[in-house]
Amino acid sequence: GNKADAISIALALTIVSLVAAIQEYRSEKALEKLADLVPHTCTVVRDGRAHDHFPAVDLVVGDLVVLSTGDRVPADIRLIDGVEVSVDESSLTGENSPVNKTGMALSLLTSSSGGGHPIPLTEQTNIVFMGTLVVSGRGRGLVVAVGERTEFGKVAKELKEVEERKSPLQIKIDELGRLLAYASS
Numbered sequence: 001g002n003k004a005d006a007i008s009i010a011l012a013l014t015i016v017s018l019v020a021a022i023q024e025y026r027s028e029k030a031l032e033k034l035a036d037l038v039p040h041t042c043t044v045v046r047d048g049r050a051h052d053h054f055p056a057v058d059l060v061v062g063d064l065v066v067l068s069t070g071d072r073v074p075a076d077i078r079l080i081d082g083v084e085v086s087v088d089e090s091s092l093t094g095e096n097s098p099v100n101k102t103g104m105a106l107s108l109l110t111s112s113s114g115g116g117h118p119i120p121l122t123e124q125t126n127i128v129f130m131g132t133l134v135v136s137g138r139g140r141g142l143v144v145a146v147g148e149r150t151e152f153g154k155v156a157k158e159l160k161e162v163e164e165r166k167s168p169l170q171i172k173i174d175e176l177g178r179l180l181a182y183a184s185s
Contacts, residue, residue, distance in 0.1 A: 002184075009180050009181075009184060012173065012176050012180050013177070015173055016173050016174075016177060019170060019173065040055065040056055041053045041055060041056060042054055042056050042067075043067075044063050044066070045063075045064040045066065045140075046063065050066065056074035059074055059143050060143065060146065061143050061144060061145065062142060062143060063075075064141070064143075065077055065140065065141055065143060066139075066140050067082075067085070067128065067138060067141065068134065068137075069134055069135065069136050069138065070134065071133070072131065072132070072134075073087070073130055073131065073132045073133070073134065074130060075143045075146045076129050076130055076143070076146075076150040076152075077127065077128045077141035077143055077144065078126060078142050079101055079102065079103040079126050079127070079140070080103050080139075080140055080141055082101060082102065082103050082137055082138065082141075083137050083138055083139065084136060085100070085101040085102070085128070085134065085138065085139045086098040086100050086101065086134070086135050086136040086137055087099050087101055087128050087129075087132050087133065087134055087135065088135050089121075089122075089129060091132060091133075091152075092121065092129050092132060092151060092155070093121055095122065098136070099125070100125070101126065101137075101139070102126055103139065103141075104126060106119060106124065106125070127144070129152060130145075130146075130150040130151070130152040130153070
């Protein structure tokens, strides 16, 4: 006969379930978007022959990859030559304008980081990174990293390792649930 208690418990359970479902949905969508940034196929040169629609997951360090306008970069690639290669790195670095890339060695280029220090991603003008988009030009390069060893893979790995904390709303809902359970019992 305690309709008020039953309604308040049902309401609390509904809110908790709804919040959990929304968060789960958002995290699944975020993972799907990350997966969409990695191309499924590419053009690779092996044994002197170009292979179109080559599965990107089968790339290994040292493969020669051909890139052109509109391609998603399938791995971290060191350009060896290119014609006006420009890459959208916003998915990795947050840069909002395309970055020009070159096949020149970094030691021949000027770097503001100085000697002995790792060169920041934004200054690595001879590397195209997995998950970025070639917006203009064409080029060829050697795969230097695949999978979790790419810069994109390192970011994804760090995101997996972030511990989930409850939001203030979730904490309050848990407290309310405990209070309602205590009161009803």
